[in-house]
Amino acid sequence: MRRSTLVAAGLVLLAGAAALTYTYRDTLGLTDPPRGEQVENLRAFATLYGYVRYFHPSDAAANTDWDAFAIHGVRQVRNAANRAELRAKLEALFKPIAPTIQLYRTGNELPTPADVLAPSDAARLNLVAWQHEGLGLHSSERYPYRSRRTNRASSADDDSTVASVGQHLDVARFRGKQVRLRMDIRTATGSEAYLFFMVRDDGQNQHRFELVSSTSWSPHSQTITVPPTARHLSVGAAIRDLGTAWLDDAELLVRDGPNDAWRRAKLRNAGFESGRRDQPPPGWEVEDYPGHRASLVTDKAAVGKHALKLQLPSRSKLRFFAERPRPGETVEKTIGHDLSAQVPVALHSRDGQTLRPDGAPPVANLRARLDTLDLSYSGTDFYSANVVVAWNVFQHFYPYFDVVDANQGLRARRSIAAASRPNE
Numbered sequence: 001m002r003r004s005t006l007v008a009a010g011l012v013l014l015a016g017a018a019a020l021t022y023t024y025r026d027t028l029g030l031t032d033p034p035r036g037e038q039v040e041n042l043r044a045f046a047t048l049y050g051y052v053r054y055f056h057p058s059d060a061a062a063n064t065d066w067d068a069f070a071i072h073g074v075r076q077v078r079n080a081a082n083r084a085e086l087r088a089k090l091e092a093l094f095k096p097i098a099p100t101i102q103l104y105r106t107g108n109e110l111p112t113p114a115d116v117l118a119p120s121d122a123a124r125l126n127l128v129a130w131q132h133e134g135l136g137l138h139s140s141e142r143y144p145y146r147s148r149r150t151n152r153a154s155s156a157d158d159d160s161t162v163a164s165v166g167q168h169l170d171v172a173r174f175r176g177k178q179v180r181l182r183m184d185i186r187t188a189t190g191s192e193a194y195l196f197f198m199v200r201d202d203g204q205n206q207h208r209f210e211l212v213s214s215t216s217w218s219p220h221s222q223t224i225t226v227p228p229t230a231r232h233l234s235v236g237a238a239i240r241d242l243g244t245a246w247l248d249d250a251e252l253l254v255r256d257g258p259n260d261a262w263r264r265a266k267l268r269n270a271g272f273e274s275g276r277r278d279q280p281p282p283g284w285e286v287e288d289y290p291g292h293r294a295s296l297v298t299d300k301a302a303v304g305k306h307a308l309k310l311q312l313p314s315r316s317k318l319r320f321f322a323e324r325p326r327p328g329e330t331v332e333k334t335i336g337h338d339l340s341a342q343v344p345v346a347l348h349s350r351d352g353q354t355l356r357p358d359g360a361p362p363v364a365n366l367r368a369r370l371d372t373l374d375l376s377y378s379g380t381d382f383y384s385a386n387v388v389v390a391w392n393v394f395q396h397f398y399p400y401f402d403v404v405d406a407n408q409g410l411r412a413r414r415s416i417a418a419a420s421r422p423n424e
């Protein structure tokens with residue numbers, strides 16, 4: 001018998017044994033599925049992760065902490081016992097941030113897209129879709145690669161179109177603790193503001209943003225766990241690209257752990273009551289570029305006499321290029337484990353919010369979970385999550401696959417398998 005035939009027969013036997021063990025995992029009393037099945041679970045998650053992160057245009061997806069989500073997702077799907085359980089876990093993970101995706105068995109009839117993809121009257125709605133010129137970690141013209149959603153700000157870190165206020169905190173007081181910034185905010189129609197944290201840890205800047213779009217005063221908050229090795233911590237609020245926002249009654253809270261009570265921490269001029277009208281607020285560092293303003297106002301404050309007004313009267317261009325997905329357009333992709341996904345690449349927006357189907361799972365529960373997640377910087381979950389994030393950068397933005405012979409699916413399996421045994 002030829003060696004290639006022996007190898008093929010061996011692979012068939014191994015595949016059959018793995019499938020049998022996988023199917024009857026509970027009967028055999030196994031705690032976890034075989035490593036090969038764990039790898040396939042993680043590959044399916046990794047594939048869906050990339051399509052939702054970089055192409056699903058919802059506000060909830062754009063405002064997700066994708067690094068924390070990668071670790072959370074790896075922990076949730078690794079030990080799925082079968083296809084049905086994997087599908088249920090993937091839907092539970094992604095539906096809060098991308099409720100218009102549809103998972104289905106590969107080869108079956110395509111599912112019916114959600115009704116919100118084709119609203120009956122779209123005349124006054126904006127179409128939101130991703131446009132990428134490479135992988136844009138920044139939107140400034142100074143950077144060669146840019147990503148942005150049409151009719152949306154894609155992030156709050158474009159320093160050419162940002163008006164922001166913030167404060168640097170004594171990071172030593174907050175290392176290893178949870179910190180929450182709360183603030184009353186209202187925005188003009190179609191405007192978007194952000195609460196933000198910026199943490200520097202071993203030379204790396206980590207940003208956390210909370211998107212706000214509300215035409216009436218309402219409280220909003222953002223929470224992070226400060227790494228024990230953090231060297232810098234700042235908090236604040238920003239607006240970019242779209243319109244005007246008002247801020248008032250800020251509050252900084254801290255607690256030692258998830259089960260401890262919150263206590264108030266010092267924040268200078270938290271209510272914006274100190275200072276003069278039409279001037280920047282004392283105690284806050286202000287970045288307002290030409291044509292943009294950050295100033296105290298006395299009309300319609302939420303609490304007290306003053307509120308802070310952030311205004312961007314000049315709007316940056318909404319598109320990089322003329323081409324964009326059509327209303328209702330979807331892509332259908334095989335993600336693995338005999339599952340495929342239908343992913344919308346264009347969504348309509350009304351009053352500053354992308355449309356969501358009725359009954360969509362709330363995103364607040366997922367965000368709360370990610371905010372309190374133990375982001376352990378070791379172990380197989382952390383290494384696997386790194387593979388998920390890095391592999392998708394190459395999968396979707398490496399420009400030379402037409403000249404390089406690279407089997408990305410095989411590379412994903414090998415990399416995830418290696419991450420599952422980092423000490424071997």
